[in-house]
Amino acid sequence: MSKILLDSAELNKAVKQMAKEIHKSVKDYKNLAIVGIHSNGVFIAKKILQELKTVTGFDIPFGTLDITLYRDDIDNLSSGEREIKDTEIPFDLEISKKNIILVDDVLYTGRTIRAALDFLMSFGRPQSIKLAVFVDRGGRELPIEPNFTGIKFHAGKKIKVECSQKDGEGRVVILD
Amino acid sequence: MSFIYKDLLGLQYLDKKDLETILDSVKPFKTLFTRSVKKAPTLVGKTVVTLFYEPSTRTRTSFEIAAKRLSADVVNLSVNASSVVKGESLIDTGKTLAAMNADYIIIRHSMTGAPEILARALDVSIINAGDGFHEHPTQGLLDLYTIHEKKGRVEGLNVLLVGDILHSRVAKSNIWALTKMGANVAVAGPPTLIPSNIQKLGVKVFYNLDEAIKTADVINILRIQLERQQENLFPSVHEYVELYQLTKTRLAKAKSDVLLMHPGPMNRGIEISSDAADSSNAAINEQVTNGIAVRMAVLFLLKPNRSKNEN
Numbered sequence: 001m002s003k004i005l006l007d008s009a010e011l012n013k014a015v016k017q018m019a020k021e022i023h024k025s026v027k028d029y030k031n032l033a034i035v036g037i038h039s040n041g042v043f044i045a046k047k048i049l050q051e052l053k054t055v056t057g058f059d060i061p062f063g064t065l066d067i068t069l070y071r072d073d074i075d076n077l078s079s080g081e082r083e084i085k086d087t088e089i090p091f092d093l094e095i096s097k098k099n100i101i102l103v104d105d106v107l108y109t110g111r112t113i114r115a116a117l118d119f120l121m122s123f124g125r126p127q128s129i130k131l132a133v134f135v136d137r138g139g140r141e142l143p144i145e146p147n148f149t150g151i152k153f154h155a156g157k158k159i160k161v162e163c164s165q166k167d168g169e170g171r172v173v174i175l176d
Numbered sequence: 177m178s179f180i181y182k183d184l185l186g187l188q189y190l191d192k193k194d195l196e197t198i199l200d201s202v203k204p205f206k207t208l209f210t211r212s213v214k215k216a217p218t219l220v221g222k223t224v225v226t227l228f229y230e231p232s233t234r235t236r237t238s239f240e241i242a243a244k245r246l247s248a249d250v251v252n253l254s255v256n257a258s259s260v261v262k263g264e265s266l267i268d269t270g271k272t273l274a275a276m277n278a279d280y281i282i283i284r285h286s287m288t289g290a291p292e293i294l295a296r297a298l299d300v301s302i303i304n305a306g307d308g309f310h311e312h313p314t315q316g317l318l319d320l321y322t323i324h325e326k327k328g329r330v331e332g333l334n335v336l337l338v339g340d341i342l343h344s345r346v347a348k349s350n351i352w353a354l355t356k357m358g359a360n361v362a363v364a365g366p367p368t369l370i371p372s373n374i375q376k377l378g379v380k381v382f383y384n385l386d387e388a389i390k391t392a393d394v395i396n397i398l399r400i401q402l403e404r405q406q407e408n409l410f411p412s413v414h415e416y417v418e419l420y421q422l423t424k425t426r427l428a429k430a431k432s433d434v435l436l437m438h439p440g441p442m443n444r445g446i447e448i449s450s451d452a453a454d455s456s457n458a459a460i461n462e463q464v465t466n467g468i469a470v471r472m473a474v475l476f477l478l479k480p481n482r483s484k485n486e487n
Contacts, residue, residue: 066204068204069204069216069217069218069246069476070216070217070218071218074218074219075479079178079179079180080178082179082201082476082477083200083201084201084204085204086203086204086207087204087207118217119216122211122213122215122216123211123212123213124212
């Protein structure tokens with residue numbers, strides 16, 4: 001049985017709050033770029049992008065990462081986990097000294113973020129990378145902490161962001 | 177997606193879904209080539225051995241580049257330098273490599289079934305890089321991928337294989353893959369180079385190339401293996417050229433958007449004329465690029481039995 005923690009409206013509200021915090025911290029939008037991690041990180045990242053666009057009017061560059069090829073548990077991947085989605089970084093991050101906001105839906109062990117950082121670096125040397133996660137679940141196995149957090153949920157239970165990329169509706173559920 | 181194989185021995189043993197899984201997996205690897213860092217750390221620490229009992233440069237190099245772009249360590253063994261000369265059996269060679277903790281063995285052998293013998297004996301992932309007249313599955317896959325990429329589909333296309341079907345493992349792998357994907361496959365060549373029971377694989381046979389070419393959406397020209405010329409399978413190279421060389425004149429009889437492929441190495445002026453090989457219909461160099469991406473996808477998808485005490 002799964003329990004709904006945040007419904008669609010609550011999720012949107014929390015994302016809005018995150019976007020506000022990010023906006024407060026950004027000094028210069030000229031070099032900012034947002035990168036979402038597949039699949040649900042892209043969903044959250046798009047929402048943040050939309051919020052920031054509305055507030056600032058800036059056309060912020062947007063990218064996506066599929067970190068499968070950078071995982072540290074390649075021997076134990078199920079066949080479903082071997083499906084790789086598109087990675088697109090349609091901007092130069094080295095010459096233009098990009099400050100990147102890396103976005104994922106749930107932060108748990110930190111291993112996905114480790115992989116994403118390595119992958120991002122293979123595109124060049126950005127000026128900085130900050131991490132925004134929608135749900136911080138605790139349970140870290142690596143020394144990685146977010147700069148921006150939507151909600152904290154440290155109850156030791158499995159949590160999932162369910163979303164429809166098509167209509168932009170999402171919710172957070174607790175899995176038992 | 178449910179692709180759970182230790183080995184890739186032939187396309188005969190895969191179903192349509194497996195083939196689609198592989199096709200779907202290729203693109204991320206191909207886009208890697210457009211970046212300044214063409215490499216991913218996916219197979220870091222893994223060992224890939226290429227074990228070639230027949231000479232080959234391009235297939236071996238393609239596998240080597242594929243493995244290296246996935247950060248694996250690659251060891252190349254060729255027949256002259258290996259223990260075969262000293263009389264070691266295939267299985268013993270395989271076991272030796274397994275004892276050296278190889279994770280993948282890519283084997284080419286003149287005997288049909290050699291890769292399967294290794295696959296049964298070892299936990300190592302075995303990839304067939306050509307066995308006898310049997311199969312060359314990664315070539316079949318890269319041809320399939322190139323057709324799909326260029327034509328947007330495979331189902332319903334008329335694909336013509338031209339030349340030495342009898343000795344060609346590329347032809348066999350092409351036939352298995354293409355028929356499973358719903359293409360209409362035809363072969364054309366001298367009767368002595370076409371197996372007598374080939375129709376059983378669901379293939380149409382032509383002896384007249386000019387006739388066969390008219391309806392083709394894709395023409396895959398196979399290499400004439402000049403080293404087999406002593407077997408007297410066709411009267412002379414000159415006659416083969418007259419009847420079966422893919423020339424620009426012949427190409428003009430085909431559909432204007434016909435896709436022209438060749439697995440290489442090409443004998444320009446024998447099975448294909450230079451102007452045809454360099455025409456805008458040809459995707460021969462793209463086949464080579466796709467070959468690396470396809471082989472990366474195969475290395476990524478296969479699962480060696482790594483440790484017995486897992487879980």
